[in-house]
Amino acid sequence: MDSHTVVPPPYIAGPLRLEPFRALRLVPARIGDPSTGRAFARPYKDVANRLSRWQGRGLLVRDEEPALYLHEYSSAGISVRGIVGALDVSTRATRPEDRAVLPHEGIHPAQADDLADRMAEMQLNPAPILLVHRATDAARTALAGVAAQPPDHQFTDRSEQQHRIWAIRDRDLLRLIAGELATSRALIADGHHRYAAYLRLQRRRPGGPCDRGLAMLVDQGDTPLFLGAIHRSLVGTSLDDLRVAVESVGMSYGERDRNEAVAALASTQLAATDGRRWATVGLETGDRAAVEVLHAHIVPALPHGPSAVGFHHSVDEALAQATPGKVTAVLMPAPSFDLVRAIAEADRLLPEKATSFQPKPSLGVFIRSLRDEDDAPS
Structure with a gap:
């Protein structure tokens, strides 16, 4: 296939599921630092060991218990809040109406293959893809209650992004969130190729940690991302x-x-x-x-x-x-969010680089290790 060919990414079937995982997180002094990206550079097979060394030096922390995370970040006067979890990509949708995640741009298959190869070599998802939806009233109320509590982590990173993070482990609250998300559909705001790479990894290694991929789900009706041209x-x-x-x-x-x-x-x-x-x-x-x-x-x-x-x-x-x-x-x-969503709902794709959802969170706030074979909830 020509390397310039653009094709629709595969679709995953509902219900939409974000599952708890054990988060890896760089220390604030490393988050937003331009040099941090080099930690995920070639040779990719050494990245997991490189991060292990960082953990030994206290530059990387790992949560011992799985959780969903409510993450709020603020940049250039805009605050965005969303749920970070492991997106279930294990089931494919065969009909448009069954889709749980809506892409609005095509992907280059070779680029998705390359990203899947990198993740396999690194043994991790280095950053969440960004998804947007409109939450139910019940989900919005529940998450507002979480955000009203003191955060588990609060810091300003090297790029001046401000972050607040709450770990969600309460089983009743996790069940409520799961039930409210089940009927939702999410639009991909950023990360079409990484989303396609998740699905390629899942096809290669079904039944394990590659059945999921790291994602952040933002309520566009609560703390919307800015959609630019x-x-x-x-x-x-x-x-x-x-x-x-x-x-x-x-x-x-x-x-x-x-x-x-x-x-x-x-x-x-x-x-x-x-x-x-x-x-x-x-x-x-x-x-x-x-x-x-x-x-x-x-x-x-x-x-x-x-x-x-x-x-x-x-x-x-x-x-x-x-x-x-x-x-x-x-x-x-700039197209409106509702127009982009309507186009995706109609099973159409926009041309390449048609939207710019901003701001994006800094690299290093959330990393998911694929070595955690049992990172799914019990």
């Missing part, structure tokens, strides 16, 4: 090329000054520039996101290019690429 730069495409494509598919194109074009940016309106001229593109979206319309209709209609598509998390990054006659920057609106 990812802008585009179309290499080898001029602004005139864009106009021809837009008009050929029956949508509207109009040149504006910069302030007008940027102010017009909306769910049905794009702004584009070559660094000298500016324009707006009016879209017919219906139940689709603007990024779907751009890639499904406008990009294929371009008379030249793009020879490459650049992805940019900030407007300034996108505008820095704009070059008259050579590169057109396209500023994208």
